Amino acid sequence: METGIPGLSWDESKLKGFKVHELSPSVDVPAxxxxxxxxxxxxxxxxxxxxYGGQIVEIKGTVLFFINPKVAHSIVRRVNRTSGYGCIFTEGFINKRELQDSPLFSVGDNPVIPLKEDEAFFIGSIFKKMLKAYDGEYPHKADLIKSCIALIIHEALEIQPSQQTKPFINGTSRIAHQFIDLLERQFPIERSSDPLKLRNPQDFAASLAVHVNYLNxxxxxxxGKPTSxxxxxxxxxEAKALLKHTDWxxxxxxxxxGFNYPAYFNNYFKRITGTTPNSFRKV
Known part of the structure; x- marks a missing residue:
């Protein structure tokens, strides 16, 4: 199974729910x-x-990146040769609470952290440690690798504190962040039989127990943007992700x-994107 990291797949994984790999150089091979x-x-x-989630993120130089599976993503363009390390892991491999508590895996944060030379050297040494453990026969290598992942997360937080960890200045800020969190928690949609429940400002206001005018x-x-x-x-x-990455x-x-009729969805999608769902899917 392809993973979206150049040169890295689940094939022949040596540890259930985890794989680490040294990235192979590649030129202009969109993945x-x-x-x-x-x-x-x-x-x-x-x-x-x-x-990443509909936002274009540029990677230049040496960076550390974190990708949340809830966010649809793709490598749009790869110009120069790449090098480094990548790893993938499931919630079943690492402590789920540790992931939930880590703002670096929040859907709202920028997934890319630029690194200085000394920072890149140190984090690179941790990846090398994971790679050595992964290829070795140490009986507790899963625990060792989990510790390495946690160390990288904490190093990243020290380098660039997450936007999600900033304290709320007042009630207005708290409500706004609760709205964003509630919005994101509805995604990704895994089953067509389980439609969105919160689709307009009134729905979110009711769920947050505030007046819709206050929420807006x-x-x-x-x-700086309206709730709607x-x-x-x-x-x-989400519509773009489902059109591109599912056969629904x-x-x-x-x-x-949450659209009662496909025609409503077609009109909605075309009004916002300028194209129909079917046309977007064919691009």
């Missing part, structure tokens, strides 16, 4: 991937462009996103 059930973490030196003011003040704009952008991003029919996608 697309959808959402999987594993997390990705890597140390990369190169020049590439990633589409808080979100606009903190983020956040919802529309996230639904559209347009009707199934429409129902999964």
């Amino acid at each position: 697309r991937t959808g959402r999987r059930d594993f997390y990705k973490m890597g140390l990369v030196n190169g020049d590439m462009t990633i589409d 003011r808080a979100v606009k003040e903190v983020t 704009a956040h919802i529309a952008a996230r639904i559209t991003a 029919s347009v009707a199934d996608i429409a129902y999964a996103l």
Whole structure:
């Protein structure tokens, strides 16, 4: 199974739920991937462009990256030769609470952290330790590798504290962040038979036990965008992911996103993107 990390796949994995690999140099070989059930973490030196949840993220120089499986993503362009290390692991391999508590795997954070030379050297040494343990016969290598993953996470937090860990300044900021968290928790959609339950500002206000006008003011003040704009952008991003990375029919996608009729979804998608779902899928 392809993983979306150049040169890294699940094939012939030596440890259930985990694999680490030294990245092979590659030139102009676009690698697309959808959402999987594993997390990705890597140390990369190169020049590439990633589409992460509908946002274009540029990687230049040496960076540490973290990819959440809930976010649809793909490598859009890889220009120069890349080098470094990558690993993938499932929630079953590492402590699920540790992942949930780690803001570096939050869907709202930038997945890329630029590194200085000494930082890259140290984190590279941890990846080398994981690779040695992975290829070796040490009976407790799973525990050792888990400790290495945790160490990389903490090193990354020290280098660049997550935006999600910043204290709330006031109630307005808290409500805005609760809204964003509630919005993101609805995704990804795994089954067409389990449609979105919260689709408009009124739904979110009721769930957060606040008046919709207060929610709208808080979100606009903190983020600069209306509540409805956040919802529309996230639904559209999910629609694009489902169109590109599943074989669901347009009707199934429409129902999964909470549209009563496929025609409503078609009109909605075209109004926002300028193209129809079927046309987008064929690109």
